[in-house]
Each structure stands twice: as structure tokens, then as C-alpha cells.
Amino acid sequence: MAFRPRRAMAVFWKDFLDLRKNLGLLVSMAVLPTVMVLVPIGVVWSYVRTPNHADLRSVAMFYDPNLPLGASAARFLIDKTLTDWFGMFLVMPVFVPILIASQSVAGEKERRTLEPLLASPVTAAELVTGKSLAALVPAVVITWAAFICFCVGVDIVAWPLVQMPLMPNALWTFGVFVIAPLFAFFGNGVAVLISARVSEARMAQQLSALVVLPLVGMVGGQVAGFLKAGLAYYALQGAVVLVLDAILLWASIRLLDRERLVSRWG
Amino acid sequence: MSGIHVEGLGKRFGDRTAVEGLSFHVRPGEVFGLLGPNGAGKTTTVRMLTGLLSPSEGEATVWGHRVDRDGEALRKVVGLLTEQPGLYDRLTARENLRFFMKLHELDEAKAWPRAQDYLRRFGLGGRDAEPVGGFSKGMRQKLAIVRTLVHDPQVIFLDEPTSGLDPESARTVRDAVAELASEGRTIVLCSHNLSEVERLCERVGVVKRRLLAIGPVRELRRAGQALDVRVDGEAERFLNVLASLPFAPNVLAEGARLRVMLADEAHAPDVLACLVGAGARVHSAVPAQRPLEEVYLDLLQEGRG
Ligand SMILES: Nc1ncnc2c1ncn2[C@@H]1O[C@H](COP(=O)(O)OP(=O)(O)OP(=O)(O)O)[C@@H](O)[C@H]1O
Ligand SMILES: [Mg+2]
Numbered sequence: 001m002a003f004r005p006r007r008a009m010a011v012f013w014k015d016f017l018d019l020r021k022n023l024g025l026l027v028s029m030a031v032l033p034t035v036m037v038l039v040p041i042g043v044v045w046s047y048v049r050t051p052n053h054a055d056l057r058s059v060a061m062f063y064d065p066n067l068p069l070g071a072s073a074a075r076f077l078i079d080k081t082l083t084d085w086f087g088m089f090l091v092m093p094v095f096v097p098i099l100i101a102s103q104s105v106a107g108e109k110e111r112r113t114l115e116p117l118l119a120s121p122v123t124a125a126e127l128v129t130g131k132s133l134a135a136l137v138p139a140v141v142i143t144w145a146a147f148i149c150f151c152v153g154v155d156i157v158a159w160p161l162v163q164m165p166l167m168p169n170a171l172w173t174f175g176v177f178v179i180a181p182l183f184a185f186f187g188n189g190v191a192v193l194i195s196a197r198v199s200e201a202r203m204a205q206q207l208s209a210l211v212v213l214p215l216v217g218m219v220g221g222q223v224a225g226f227l228k229a230g231l232a233y234y235a236l237q238g239a240v241v242l243v244l245d246a247i248l249l250w251a252s253i254r255l256l257d258r259e260r261l262v263s264r265w266g
Numbered sequence: 267m268s269g270i271h272v273e274g275l276g277k278r279f280g281d282r283t284a285v286e287g288l289s290f291h292v293r294p295g296e297v298f299g300l301l302g303p304n305g306a307g308k309t310t311t312v313r314m315l316t317g318l319l320s321p322s323e324g325e326a327t328v329w330g331h332r333v334d335r336d337g338e339a340l341r342k343v344v345g346l347l348t349e350q351p352g353l354y355d356r357l358t359a360r361e362n363l364r365f366f367m368k369l370h371e372l373d374e375a376k377a378w379p380r381a382q383d384y385l386r387r388f389g390l391g392g393r394d395a396e397p398v399g400g401f402s403k404g405m406r407q408k409l410a411i412v413r414t415l416v417h418d419p420q421v422i423f424l425d426e427p428t429s430g431l432d433p434e435s436a437r438t439v440r441d442a443v444a445e446l447a448s449e450g451r452t453i454v455l456c457s458h459n460l461s462e463v464e465r466l467c468e469r470v471g472v473v474k475r476r477l478l479a480i481g482p483v484r485e486l487r488r489a490g491q492a493l494d495v496r497v498d499g500e501a502e503r504f505l506n507v508l509a510s511l512p513f514a515p516n517v518l519a520e521g522a523r524l525r526v527m528l529a530d531e532a533h534a535p536d537v538l539a540c541l542v543g544a545g546a547r548v549h550s551a552v553p554a555q556r557p558l559e560e561v562y563l564d565l566l567q568e569g570r571g
Binding site: 013014022112116123 | 338341346350352366370
């Protein structure tokens with residue numbers, strides 16, 4: 001069975017068109033980036049507003065007992081926030097493809113559109129490729145757009161204190177362009193596999209969404225001071241996800257065939 | 267090998283047997299009717315013949331493609347109208363059709379006018395820019411039929427094509443089906459509408475897990491060895507003369523019609539000679555036919571026993 005890119009692109013075209021007309025989904029997709037951008041800007045702003053507040057130093061000392069006396073605690077906390085928030089920011093590239101892919105795979109079953117689709121010449125591999133692209137492209141574009149807004153917002157808010165652009169820094173640039181797509185691939189893979197098994201988009205979404213819990217947990221560990229985030233730390237996360245991506249890809253190719261999709265109609 | 271060849275086809279889902287030992291052939295240009303009660307295995311059969319389900323036993327060839335091996339090539343030449351229309355509600359009618367043109371890698375500039383012709387014929391002309399979500403049940407069904415035909419398939423499977431259609435639309439669809447067959451396409455029609463099957467199909471198969479009967483509609487409807495004769499005036503006048511014939515043990519008269527049960531078909535000319543001899547003016551004499559519905563229900567009754 002030859003892989004025909006035109007057929008995969010047809011699936012991508014259809015899903016993307018459908019996404020553009022799905023107002024409910026667009027709204028739920030927009031909420032996450034908004035929160036992801038506004039929350040850290042707000043935190044940075046609160047540090048900048050009262051840089052000499054005595055309590056800031058105590059908080060900073062909690063994370064780094066060896067903080068030099070002359071160093072600005074506000075600046076230290078801003079840097080820490082920016083570094084930790086990247087872990088939270090990664091929830092977005094995982095979650096957006098889950099929202100889209102659950103709709104597009106389990107949704108086809110739910111609305112009984114899968115049978116005519118599978119009766120066309122499209123192969124399972126083309127179908128998964130088209131659908132994955134339709135979930136990945138918006139996820140990555142949204143992540144990048146949010147990143148730009150985030151950089152601009154943080155720089156504007158932090159300017160009175162630091163008098164120089166803080167963002168984009170090396171960690172975020174590497175993270176958003178290299179690690180985030182790997183995470184998006186992961187979220188999509190999980191959603192596609194789960195959607196192929198269950199017959200309702202909602203259920204697929206809920207089950208797939210569980211994968212963001214470890215991410216949130218790790219950010220919790222950072223805030224609690226157990227985990228110390230940095231470039232190497234995130235690069236390690238990226239490497240783990242890369243391995244998971246490879247496993248998911250292998251599993252999707254093995255597990256998704258026509259018969260399985262057709263006979264598992266709920 | 268054109269047409270459809272099915273040999274000992276069967277499908278099990280776990281320990282439930284949906285279909286077993288199905289064998290039949292359909293010639294190009296023929297409309298073959300698949301009849302059977304709910305859950306008889308019609309849709310399952312059609313799914314196997316379009317490569318959606320793999321058979322548990324037996325084999326089938328559709329337009330020269332083995333259904334268990336050449337799935338992709340097979341799906342290029344078949345069109346399947348599924349039981350449920352399965353359209354994308356947020357997309358317009360045109361976008362729904364364009365998607366399938368793309369999946370078939372068609373030149374849209376050529377395929378679209380053809381699709382538009384069908385849309386117009388089915389009364390959907392001018393509504394192709396509306397989202398399908400706002401279409402009525404019958405409109406969806408008709409759009410799904412157009413989608414089945416966008417790639418000009420050689421073999422067409424129609425699973426209850428006229429369900430939900432008003433009488434006029436149903437007729438338009440029937441005309442289109444007849445026309446497609448006359449162009450040499452092979453058509454399999456699953457339906458619960460017996461009069462529709464009778465009008466469209468030359469041959470039918472009655473299934474209930476197994477094939478209960480198969481053959482030309484006229485043959486299935488043959489009511490034993492009986493002859494229907496239409497004469498001028500009251501048919502009753504000839505009851506006595508016919509009753510004297512040794513090979514016509516049973517005769518019924520109703521209006522201008524006589525039904526003569528024969529011991530042997532070979533005696534049909536003798537019956538006519540006798541009638542003419544008795545002064546009857548015979549308009550027509552045909553082998554008696556039972557309504558398809560009666561034949562169908564009897565078959566199912568026997569199948570149960
Ligand atoms: N995916 C499946 N899994 C398990 N059983 C199935 C599946 N598909 C069909 N069946 C069973 O196979 C049998 C035949 O079903 P099928 O849909 O082919 O009937 P049908 O003749 O099309 O009926 P109808 O006239 O109601 O459309 C039924 O008993 C059904 O429950
Ligand atoms: Mg059916």
C-alpha cells in the first residue's frame with residue numbers, strides 16, 4: 001500500500017476546515033494560551049511593582065539560601081518564575097492537540113462519518129498523518145504565537161526594574177522551538193490512540209488529558225523547591241518525550257487498521 | 267473479471283455468526299437486490315465487499331479485486347452508500363463533496379460539474395454552499411448518494427438508498443440507479459422496500475445469515491404451476507368447461523381473470539385451446555405470479571422452520 005501525500009493532505013484540509021468552523025472548540029483552545037501568557041506576566045508585574053518589599057528576600061532565600069546580599073531578590077524571583085513557568089507552558093502544546101485530535105478521530109466515529117471515509121481509498125497511515133497534522137500545526141502555531149505575546153508582555157512589564165529585554169532567552173527559545181513540538185507530537189499520539197479505542201470524543205478528551213498531570217506535578221515540585229529547573233532539566237524532559245513519541249508512532253502504525261476502527265464502533 | 271463474485275463468504279463477530287456460506291454473482295449492468303430482515307447480515311455483507319471488514323471465511327472478488335487483499339485498488343472502483351449518511355455537519359454540501367474528490371485524487375474542475383448535475387437532479391441545486399447541519403433527513407440522504415457517485419464508480423453498493431425520501435425523490439433516485447446500471451455499472455441494492463426492489467432489480471437474493479433464495483424476481487414470484495388468463499367478459503362462464511379437463515384440477519375465476527392450476531406446465535397450450543374452443547376471446551395468458559412480499563414472507567417462514 002503506497003502512501004499518497006495527496007490523500008493525507010485531503011484529510012488535513014477537511015479537518016482544518018472543520019476546526020475553523022468549530023466555534024466551541026476554538027474558544028476552549030483560546031482559553032489555555034490566554035492563561036499561560038497572562039498569569040506569569042501578572043506574577044512578574046507584582047515583583048516589579050514592589051521590588052524592595054522585605055518579604056521578597058525571604059521567599060528568594062527559600063529557593064537559594066546562598067543568595068548574595070547585594071543581589072536583587074525581585075530580579076532573582078523573576079528569573080525563577082520565567083524558568084519554572086516554561087514547565088507549565090509545555091502543558092499547552094500537549095493539551096491543544098488532545099482537544100483537536102480527540103474531536104477529529106473519535107468525533108468521526110461518533111458522527112458516523114468514519115465508515116464512508118474508510119470506504120474511500122485513503123489508507124490508515126494517510127488518515128493518521130492528515131489528522132495528526134491537523135492537530136499539530138495549530139498546536140505549534142498557537143504555542144509560538146503565545147510565546148511571542150509572552151515575550152513582549154514580560155519585557156514591557158519588567159522594563160522599569162531591569163531596563164533590558166529579559167525575553168526571549170536561550171531556555172525559552174530552545175524550549176519553544178525544539179521541546180514544545182516534541183510535546184505536541186506526544187499529546188497528539190496519545191489522543192489518536194485513545195480516540196481509536198473509545199467511541200465518544202468527550203471520553204477520548206478526558207482520558208487523554210490525564211497525561212498533562214505529570215507535567216503539572218513536576219512544576220509543583222519546582223515551586224515546592226524539590227526540583228531545580230534549568231536548560232538541562234528541560235532538555236532531559238524533551239529527550240524522555242522523544243522516546244515516548246517514537247513508541248507512540250510505532251504503536252499507532254501497528255494498532256490502527258481499518259477493521260479495528262470499523263468493528264469497534266460503540 | 268468484472269462484476270461481483272462471492273464464494274462461501276462468512277463473517278463472525280466473536281461467537282456470533284452474522285453471515286455464513288454466502289455465494290452469488292452479479293453481472294456488470296445488473297442491479298442485484300439484497301433482501302432480508304433486520305440483522306440478517308446485509309450491511310455486514312456490503313462492508314465485506316467494500317473492504318471495510320475482512321471475511322472470516324470464503325472469498326469475494328469485486329471488479330477483479332480480491333476483497334481481502336487489494337483493499338486500496340478495490341475502494342477506488344467501488345462507491346458505497348452507507349446506512350447512515352455520515353456527512354460533516356459543519357462543512358457545506360460542496361465541501362463535503364470536495365473532500366471525497368480529493369480523497370479519490372480527482373481533478374475537481376472535472377468532477378464538480380458531474381456532482382452538480384446530480385445535485386440539481388436531486389433537487390439540491392443552489393444549496394451547495396449551505397452547511398449540511400441545516401439539511402433535512404432526505405436532503406442528507408440525497409447528498410450522501412451524490413457523494414457515493416463523485417468518483418464515477420464501476421461498482422456501487424447502496425444500503426437502503428431511498429430510506430427517508432419523499433416519493434418524488436425516491437423515484438428520481440430509482441431513475442438514476444436504473445440509468446447507472448444501463449451504463450454498464452454493477453449495482454447491489456439493499457432494501458426493505460419490496461416494490462422498489464421489484465422495479466429495479468432483475469435478480470434478488472434473500473438472506474437471513476445464510477442465503478435463503480436467489481434468482482430472477484419473476485422466477486421467485488412464480489406461483490407453482492399456475493396460469494393467469496384474461497378473457498373478454500365474465501370469466502365465470504368458462505369454469506365448467508375447464509373443470510372437465512383432467513390436467514387442471516383447480517380453477518378460480520374473478521372478474522375477467524382465470525387462475526388455472528396445472529399438473530404440468532406443458533398443458534398450458536391445451537388450456538388455451540380449450541378456452542378458445544369454448545368461444546373465449548383470450549387477451550393474455552401468463553404464468554401466475556405471487557406478490558413478492560408474499561414470497562419473501564414465506565421464505566423467511568421456511569427459513570425459521
Ligand atoms: N461490529 C459488529 N460487532 C458485532 N456484531 C455485529 C457488528 N456488526 C454487525 N453485527 C451483527 O451482525 C448481524 C448482522 O448485522 P447487519 O448490520 O449486517 O444486519 P442488516 O441486514 O444490515 O440489518 P438492517 O436491515 O437492520 O440494516 C447482527 O446480528 C448484528 O448485531
Ligand atoms: Mg443494514
